[in-house]
Amino acid sequence: MKADDLVKESVRQARQYISYHKQLDIFILLGVLIILLTIPLTVISVNQARSLEARAEAMMSVIPNPVIGRGTEYTVTGSGFTTNEWVSISMADPGCCMAFNLWPSESGSISFNRLTGDPGTYKIDAYQRERNKLVLKATLSFEVIESSKSADINDDGVVNIFDASILASRWGTRDPDADLNGNGVVDIFDASIMASNWDG
Numbered sequence: 001m002k003a004d005d006l007v008k009e010s011v012r013q014a015r016q017y018i019s020y021h022k023q024l025d026i027f028i029l030l031g032v033l034i035i036l037l038t039i040p041l042t043v044i045s046v047n048q049a050r051s052l053e054a055r056a057e058a059m060m061s062v063i064p065n066p067v068i069g070r071g072t073e074y075t076v077t078g079s080g081f082t083t084n085e086w087v088s089i090s091m092a093d094p095g096c097c098m099a100f101n102l103w104p105s106e107s108g109s110i111s112f113n114r115l116t117g118d119p120g121t122y123k124i125d126a127y128q129r130e131r132n133k134l135v136l137k138a139t140l141s142f143e144v145i146e147s148s149k150s151a152d153i154n155d156d157g158v159v160n161i162f163d164a165s166i167l168a169s170r171w172g173t174r175d176p177d178a179d180l181n182g183n184g185v186v187d188i189f190d191a192s193i194m195a196s197n198w199d200g
C-alpha cells in the first residue's frame with residue numbers, strides 16, 4: 001500500500017470513528033434527556049396519585065339509610081379526615097342549608113346526629129383546609145322518604161278526634177300504629193302529620 005493510500009485509509013477510519021462516536025454521543029444525550037424529562041413527570045404523577053388517594057381516604061355514611069319520615073334522628077359518621085384540622089360540614093336539604101365545623105377524633109373520624117326536616121334529597125359536603133385552601137374531602141347524599149303510614153289510626157276512613165285521642169293516649173311511647181312518621185316515638189311530628197290530614 002502506498003503512503004498516500006495509507007493516509008487516505010487512516011483518514012477514512014478516523015472519520016468512521018468520529019461519526020460512530022458522534023452517534024454514540026447523540027444516543028447518550030438523548031438517553032440523558034429522556035431520563036431528565038421522565039423524572040419530573042414520574043414525580044408529578046406520583047404526587048397526583050398521592051393527593052387523589054388522600055382525597056379518597058375520607059368518606060361519610062348515614063344510618064339509617066334511607067331515613068323515613070320527618071323528625072327522624074339520623075347519624076352521619078365519617079372517617080379518614082386529617083386529624084389536626086377542622087372539618088367544615090356544609091348541608092343542603094329540601095328546606096335549605098346550614099354549615100358547621102367539627103373537630104375530628106384522634107383517628108380522623110367525625111360523627112353527628114340530626115333530625116330530618118322535609119322529605120327529599122339531603123346532601124352533605126365535608127371540607128378541610130390544605131395549604132390554606134378548602135378541599136372537598138368527602139360527600140354524602142341520601143334520601144329522606146315520607147312515611148306512608150296513614151293518620152287514620154283506627155282505620156274508620158276519617159282522620160278525626162278518635163284518632164287524635166289514640167295518638168294522645170300513646171304519646172311518648174314507641175307504638176308503631178301511632179308513630180306515623182316512623183321515627184321510633186309518638187311525638188309532635190306525628191301530631192303534625194295528623195293535623196295536616198285532618199278531616200274533622
Ligand SMILES: [Ca+2]
Nearest residue numbers: 152156158163
Ligand atoms: Ca280514624
Ligand SMILES: [Ca+2]
Nearest residue numbers: 179183185187
Ligand atoms: Ca313519630
